[in-house]
Amino acid sequence: MANLKVQCSLIFLLSIEIVFADWNDADFRSIDGVEVDRIRFVYKGNKLVKNGVLRAAMRSREGEPFVRQAFKEDLVTIVNLYQSRGYRSARIPRKNCQINTKGDQVRLLIEVESGPLWHVKKMSVKTADGLMDSVLLGLTGLKDGMPLNYERILEGERVIQVYLNQAGYPHAQVRNEWINEDARSHNVEILYNVDIGRKMYFGKLTIENLDRLHTAPSLFSSYVKLRSGELYDPEKLAVARNALAGSDLFRTVLINTPRVAQGDSIQPIFIRVQERKYKSLSANLLMNSSQRSIEPRLTGSAEHRNWLGRGLGIGLHSSWGRPIQGLTVSFTDRDVLRSNVDWVLTVGVNEEWNRKRVFADPTSVGQFQFLRSTDGFLNQLFENAGRLAADDYVRNATYDYESKERLWSLQSVLSRRWEKFYEAQVSFSLSEAYNRPSSRGRINYEPVDSFRGDFDVFDQEIPVNSFWQRILSEKTRSVSLASQLLRDTRDDRITPKEGLFVRFEGIYALELGGEETSVFDSEIECRIYRRLSSRFIFALAAQAVRTVSMNSDGSLPQLYWKAYGGEGSLRGVERNFIQVAGGGRSGLNLRSELRGQWGALGSVIFWDRAQVWPRFLDARPLSLNGMVDGVGFGLRYVYGFPFRLDVAINDGFDLSQRMRFYFSIGQAF
Structure with missing residues (x-):
């Protein structure tokens, strides 16, 4: 054993020599604030934890200033990691630090000695009457002779606790105890002391300060599926709390289950919520600038997110000024029939100014006659080459103008979110769109230059009047079905x-x-x-x-x-x-x-x-x-x-x- 210790010491010193070559030994008290260059580990016994895991658990980091107090806590953390995995004798026998010649960087080396692995000699559960001992032990999945692992022991404790809670024992208590420790054989017995307590049933459900809340009592009943006399189940409480919090109506949701008198098996439930602001009113003044002018634009909205106390939303959104103005009314029903599906119904009318480029239509008698009277080349082409050539020329010409679109729409949207990042939507809409040239604009008539040859380029603008508004207008009525999937x-x-x-x-x-x-x-x-x-x-x-x-x-x-x-x-x-x-x-x-x-x-x-x-x-x-x-x-x-x-x-x-x-x-x- 003495020779083994000497060999380990030589290995440790050799490791220091290799890792810290050309670096000088330093005292931990003198290197506070100096940047950590490297952290290295040397192992005596089994290497159970990867270097990356150890570094992640430490507060001392490479590239950051050294803090002696944090380093002391890191050494305790490393020992605890090993002990939680069954190496109860784990320790840090040596630690070393060196500083470079410039004095601006330090290197740390830590020796970890795992010691022997401990085993569980016997696993047992102890209750007051002993009737459920074997059942509860079987739930843990832990066996006699297994390596000692504190994480698995705690998990077994949690499994027993959850089982008893779901079986109607909300006040059950489980505590693990280590007994008959044998340092020679490195064995220990694990005993779960279980106080089952009384079997409980849901009692009266009380919404605190209900008279001060805008939300209707019936809405709480639709979210909270707890019935008086049912077997107590903490999972149902968690579901109820998540449902209320997910409604987006409340800032905080607290569910309290106070201890009851000795011998009482009825558990009262108290719910306390803090409502979010459910009314909002906003208005904005914007300025749209272009080469020709600067125009103001007003937007405003009014919303009620908890209409009638039923969690319904109604909203009015309006805007005035270019490029889009209009009025939209919306109705929202969140979590329809508690299916996690939201329904939004909107109806509105909007006007939008856009640029449009459309082809001329030679079959329109009014267009053709007007263009003949204004475009000398077209008139000459018609007289010399005939109607077919003139039609081909007009068919390739375009009108470029400012268009005003008025859109009436009714839209119904169903949407659902899941796993936090995903959302799907299905919508049905009816719309009527009416496009026509803006009465304030002018139409740029653009014939194809290749037709004109050496003829002068046509650069005349056509003023918009009732004739051109009738010719270039388009009305569309449509019904549409849309689906959308997103990940965010x-x-x-x-x-x-x-x-x-x-x-x-x-x-x-x-x-x-x-x-x-x-x-x-x-x-x-x-x-x-x-x-x-x-x-x-x-x-x-x-x-x-x-x-x-x-x-x-x-x-x-x-x-x-x-x-x-x-x-x-x-x-x-x-x-x-x-x-x-x-x-x-x-x-x-x-x-x-x-x-x-x-x-x-x-x-x-x-x-x-x-x-x-x-x-x-x-x-x-x-x-x-x-x-x-x-x-x-x-x-x-x-x-x-x-x-x-x-x-x-x-x-x-x-x-x-x-x-x-x-x-x-x-x-x-």
């Missing part, structure tokens, strides 16, 4: 720093009246957030859309045309400026940001890309010239939530105003 692991919805957001959506719509065109619309969106360091975050978002018309001629209602541009898609161009004549069927939007934060101040550099195509096969997302680009930088100021100011420049696609400014709240995505 972001750490924050407003200012995410890490996580993933993925969304899939599919819509089938049927146009009512006329030719009854059916449309299938699909969308995929993905956002990725990665923390690069304590100050920098990289964010990437991608969105792909595709619309397919089931009509024989491929016509698509304007309601489903795809367009990008502006806030929310590509900064640096006018809103919905990226589009194609006749409506885009496919589109792709890529956004990337590098975000930095220094206290309340932050900065961002970004690159946005987007494009739409008339056909899916026309898409060229990998081509440098196939998409529109917007780049820029931004500033952030966090005051509860981030205020955002972005400056963006487009690649020349929108020459009317290459630089644009955006001010808003929250991150761009």
Whole structure:
């Protein structure tokens, strides 16, 4: 034994020499505050715990300043880890530290001696009458002769406790006791002392301060499925508490089960809740700037989240001013029939200003006659080459104008969340959309230059009047069914720093009246957030859309045309400026940001890309010239939530105003 100790000491000293070569011995009291370069372990006996596990349990860390008090606690933690696994004689016989010649780094070496492994000689359970001893012991799964493992012993204690609680013994107590310890054979007996207590039944359920709560008593009854006289089960209490907390109506939920008098088997239940604010009223004044003007925009909302005390939500949301204004009324029923499904019903009318590009129609007598009177080349072509050539010329010309869309909609949505990260939605909607040129705008008539040859370029604008509003208007009535599935692991919805957001959506719509065109619309969106360091975050978002018309001629209602541009898609161009004549069927939007934060101040550099195509096969997302680009930088100021100011420049696609400014709240995505 003496020779073995000498050999171990030599191994320990040799390890120090190898690991700490060219480093000098130091006293632990003199190295407080010096950076820890390395932590190494030397083992005598069995290596039961991996080095990484030991380091994770320690407060002392490589690359951080050394704290002597924390290191002392680390040594105790290491010994406790070994002892909990049955090595009751585990200890730290030696520890060493050395400092480099510069005096700015230290290395630590710890010798761990596990000692012999202890075993459980006998497992037993002791109750007052002994009738349940064998049953309770069998539940633990612990056997005589097994290696001593304190974690498994505690788990057995918990198993017995849960079993008794669910059997109607809420006041049962279980305590493990180690007896007849034999240091020579390294054996010990484990005895579970169990005080079963009285069998209990649920008594009266009381909601404290019910007269001061807005929530109706019937709502509590629908969430809390506890009936007087039922066998007491703490699991039912946990389910009731989670149901009340998950309703999002209460800030806190407490369930109290006080001790009852000796001999009483009826357990009263007391529930105390603190309600969240259920009324809200808000209003905002925004300013929209463009090259031509600065226009105000007002938004407001009023909500009641616990209407009639039944947990129902009603809301009124309104806005006035460009680019979107309107009024929407919503009704929400959370957890319908306690199925974890939420139902939202919305009805509203909204007006939206957009840019539209449509092809001219040579079959329209009014259009054709008007264009002949204003476009000299068309008139000459008609006289020299005939009507067919003139029709072909008009058919390829386009009108570019500001459109005003009025949309009436009724939508019913069922949604369900599960496992915290997942959500599914199914919705049914009825809508009526009416698109027409804005009475304040003008129409840019754009014939194809290749037809005109050396003829002067046509640059005349057409004023919008009742004739053109009638010609270019479109009314669409449709019924649609949509489904959506998303996964959201972001750490924050407003200012995410890490996580993933993925969304899939599919819509089938049927146009009512006329030719009854059916449309299938699909969308995929993905956002990725990665923390690069304590100050920098990289964010990437991608969105792909595709619309397919089931009509024989491929016509698509304007309601489903795809367009990008502006806030929310590509900064640096006018809103919905990226589009194609006749409506885009496919589109792709890529956004990337590098975000930095220094206290309340932050900065961002970004690159946005987007494009739409008339056909899916026309898409060229990998081509440098196939998409529109917007780049820029931004500033952030966090005051509860981030205020955002972005400056963006487009690649020349929108020459009317290459630089644009955006001010808003929250991150761009």
